[in-house]
Amino acid sequence: MHTVSQSFVEQGIKYTPKFYTLPLNYSDDSLGNITVFCRELTQADDSDSHKPWLVYLQGGPGFPSPRPNGHSGWLKRALQDYRVLLLDQRGTGHSSVISHQTLAPLTAQQQANYLSHFRADNIVRDAEAIRQQMGVEKWAILGQSYGGFCSLTYLSMFPSSLLRSYITGGVPSIDPNPDTVYQATFERTMDKNQAFFTQFPQAQSLCQRIADHLLSNEEYLPNGQRFTVEQFQQIGINFGMSDSFLPTYYALENALIEVDGKTVMRYEFLDMMFKEQGFQTNPIYAILHESIYCQGFASNWSAERVRQTRPEFNYQSGNHFYFTGEMVFPWMFDQYNCLKPLKQAAQLLAEKQDWGRLYDRAVLAKNTVPVTCAMYADDMFVEMDLSRQTLKHIPNSKAWITNQYEHNGLRADGEHILDTLIAMGNHIASTQY
Structure with a gap:
């Protein structure tokens, strides 16, 4: 179930806010529902209705999707090829927000139990549920930092739902503790x-x-x-x-x-x-x-x-x-x-020891989705050597390794970075057949 709020237009972009009611725990409906918010961005003239969707997966964990102010950066490049969905990951922004205020009525054990449902696996399940409710056959994803971690979880859980995966500063190590x-x-x-x-x-x-x-x-x-x-x-x-x-x-x-x-x-x-x-x-x-x-x-x-x-x-x-x-x-x-x-x-x-799996090595080893990644050689947060080790086991993936940017490269020069990753993804797709 979803509700649509009033759309508005700014600098030629139409913004459509939507709220989805989704399960807290996809394995146990008795635990109730949460609200997940996303914002659809399309060209205001509606000429892009034929374009595929690109879902932006935000860095963090625990921060909402961007609130764009202008037609620039990676968004400007994305809207040339895609309609864009900005997802407030569960617990952030307008998505059943988690704070010391909202958790105050719960005991410590209740807080821990509740919070255990707010990792990448359920973020991805939320996105997949939204895709189904929107009636979208397949879409692309752009993961920045922790969003890249979520991207590999998506590729592990629902690879048949994805057209492309673009990752910036966020290829995780899938094995070591x-x-x-x-x-x-x-x-x-x-x-x-x-x-x-x-x-x-x-x-x-x-x-x-x-x-x-x-x-x-x-x-x-x-x-x-x-x-x-x-x-x-x-x-x-x-x-x-x-x-x-x-x-x-x-x-x-x-x-x-x-x-x-x-x-x-x-x-x-x-x-x-x-x-x-x-x-x-x-x-x-x-x-x-x-x-x-x-x-x-x-x-x-x-x-x-x-x-x-x-x-x-x-x-x-x-x-x-x-x-x-x-x-x-x-x-x-x-x-x-x-x-x-x-x-x-x-x-x-x-x-807590019984955390579920976030990545499936067997599925990733058979990957057919073009995965293109911007890896920053001097990244302070995501170790390049560990990222490269991960990509060795994922076919149809390619890394662009550069020391031109720091971890915030997508924010600093997003138009160029996304343009490069899109071109790399198109090249992978063209050589698959």
């Missing part, structure tokens, strides 16, 4: 740290001064949460994006000020740090982050365990300072105000 992934990403994170501090040598002393100040003084973010060294380190996640070094350095310059002879943190710096904490508004990103790698085993706080083998990331006064990256740690559920109510559920999910 999370420890292998985090060992690689900690190494890439150190590479980014070294590059940053080489470009801005003076930043090391600024970071040490900020960290030492936080160890010796209580500073509070605009929401009343105490700001800590560990939270400060987490802004290193930005190093995975292009053009992030200079803004980070500017922020460090602006961190401290003298007031009546006492050193304090400037309010604008604290406000900036608060706005960096997407975990506050999108808790799925924290609470399910490690589970996206789990298939029949528990994560047991993998990133924290790997971090303890890298003591340089545990700052102590007098030592070098290093930022962390795209990792989730158990202490976050003690420090972040909006994650504190989810601490017990997070522990239960970290200990």
